[in-house]
Structure formats: C-alpha cells, structure tokens
Amino acid sequence: MSEAALRLSGIEKGYLRGTPGEVIVLRGADLEVAPGEAVALVAPSGAGKSTLLHIAGLLDTPDAGEVVIGGEAMQSRSDRRRTIARRREVGFIYQFHHLLPEFTALENIVLPQLANGVAPKAAGERARALLARVGLAARADHRPAALSGGEQQRVAFCRALANAPRLLLADEPTGNLDPDTSERVFAVLMELVRETGLAALIATHNLDLAARMDRTVRLDHGRVVEAA
Numbered sequence: 372m373s374e375a376a377l378r379l380s381g382i383e384k385g386y387l388r389g390t391p392g393e394v395i396v397l398r399g400a401d402l403e404v405a406p407g408e409a410v411a412l413v414a415p416s417g418a419g420k421s422t423l424l425h426i427a428g429l430l431d432t433p434d435a436g437e438v439v440i441g442g443e444a445m446q447s448r449s450d451r452r453r454t455i456a457r458r459r460e461v462g463f464i465y466q467f468h469h470l471l472p473e474f475t476a477l478e479n480i481v482l483p484q485l486a487n488g489v490a491p492k493a494a495g496e497r498a499r500a501l502l503a504r505v506g507l508a509a510r511a512d513h514r515p516a517a518l519s520g521g522e523q524q525r526v527a528f529c530r531a532l533a534n535a536p537r538l539l540l541a542d543e544p545t546g547n548l549d550p551d552t553s554e555r556v557f558a559v560l561m562e563l564v565r566e567t568g569l570a571a572l573i574a575t576h577n578l579d580l581a582a583r584m585d586r587t588v589r590l591d592h593g594r595v596v597e598a599a
C-alpha cells in the first residue's frame with residue numbers, strides 16, 4: 372500500500388487557551404488522504420474546517436498531535452524545514468483567489484516557483500503548460516482584473532499546482548462562483564487529481580460537489596468522522 376499523502380493523527384487545537392474566550396476547535400482529529408484521492412470536508416460554519424486545513428498545510432501548528440506529509444512527520448521539524456515542505460509539498464486554493472493584482476496570470480504562477488528555487492525559464496514553461504491545461508493559454512499576459520471570476524480561480528489552481536505539490540488543500544474553492552463556472556472549475560480540479568496522483572482535501576458546503584469526490588468526511592465535535 373502506498374504512503375498516505377497526508378496523515379493527521381490526534382490533532383488538537385484551541386484558541387485563546389486559558390482565557391474566558393477559550394475555543395477548543397479540534398479534539399483529537401485523525402484523517403488520511405491517499406495519493407490520487409479527493410476527499411470532501413463538510414461541516415457547519417465555525418466547526419473548524421479552516422483550522423484543520425491550515426494545520427494540514429503547515430500554516431498553523433496544532434496544540435497536540437502529528438501532521439505527516441508524504442511520510443515525513445512535521446511536528447518535530449524546524450520552522451525552516453516546515454516552510455520548505457509547505458512550498459514544495461502543499462498547494463492551497465481559497466474561496467477568494469488572492470492573486471497578486473499587479474502581476475500577470477503567468478507571473479502569478481511563476482513567482483512561487485522562483486521562491487522554490489526553480490530557474491526562471493523552466494518556471495515560465497511550467498506556468499504556460501499549466502495555463503494551457505486549464506484552457507487559459509491565451510490569457511497568460513492578462514492581469515487578474517482583466518479576467519473573469521472563474522478564470523481567476525483557474526489561475527489560482529495553476530498557482531497552487533506550480534510546484535507540483537503532493538497535496539492540494541482547498542477552502543471553498545468554488546464558493547464565490549456561479550453554478551456553471553463552479554462546475555467547470557471543479558471539473559478541472561478533479562481531472563488534475565485523477566491524472567497527476569495529487570491528493571486533495573477540499574472543504575465545501577456544496578454537497579453535490581462533495582458527492583462527486585471519492586469520500587466525504589465531516590467534523591463532529593472536533594473529530595473527523597466518515598460521512599454516511
């Protein structure tokens with residue numbers, strides 16, 4: 372059996388610990404995502420989806436528990452090692468794309484590669500190939516403001532995949548799109564999972580989209596449970 376792309380074990384996380392405003396969000400959350408698997412994460416607002424995604428993507432540290440990405444246990448690693456792993460192994464897509472407005476679509480996909488030490492020529496070639504993959508070859512030199520919402524989100528996909536991550540984490544990636552555009556963006560995402568062996572963990576309120584992924588899990592009182 373192949374190594375899980377992501378394994379979370381016993382993740383605990385609270386905010387404002389020891390104060391009257393204390394919120395305990397995760398209480399021993401366990402989850403595995405295999406290469407080439409798309410897992411939907413559904414839960415009511417405030418249940419801890421973003422918290423879980425941030426911990427899985429090494430943007431935040433749990434109070435207890437272990438995050439293992441591609442077989443490497445991350446909690447005991449240095450901040451520097453975690454930053455490198457995050458750049459190389461993890462891609463993020465958010466509900467709002469957060470593209471850099473002053474840069475073109477192409478540049479938005481090149482920049483994370485340069486930060487990861489890729490040579491400019493190779494980074495440009497990969498960015499063009501990714502844009503072509505999502506049907507935006509002709510839009511490479513447009514800035515985000517000159518692209519539609521769905522096009523911007525497709526560029527954000529390319530940016531998330533720029534460094535060929537093992538793991539894609541998405542927080543409501545189609546949440547601000549109309550149904551047709553959402554459908555197109557989701558189809559591209561699933562094609563990439565199927566074709567590249569990418570592991571995807573996708574928080575969504577859209578149960579139709581969730582049903583088309585391989586598995587749905589939900590957060591129940593701070594733990595991850597398989598949805599029926």
Ligand SMILES: Nc1ncnc2c1ncn2[C@@H]1O[C@H](COP(=O)(O)OP(=O)(O)OP(=O)(O)O)[C@@H](O)[C@H]1O
Pocket residue numbers: 386387394396414415416417418419420421422423
């Ligand atoms: N920095 C923080 N300080 C205090 N409380 C926080 C902080 N971040 C999140 N929380 C609280 O933790 C809980 C989980 O938040 P989180 O954003 O993970 O939920 P979510 O399931 O992603 O919600 P939504 O679907 O609304 O985005 C919420 O009650 C939230 O108010």
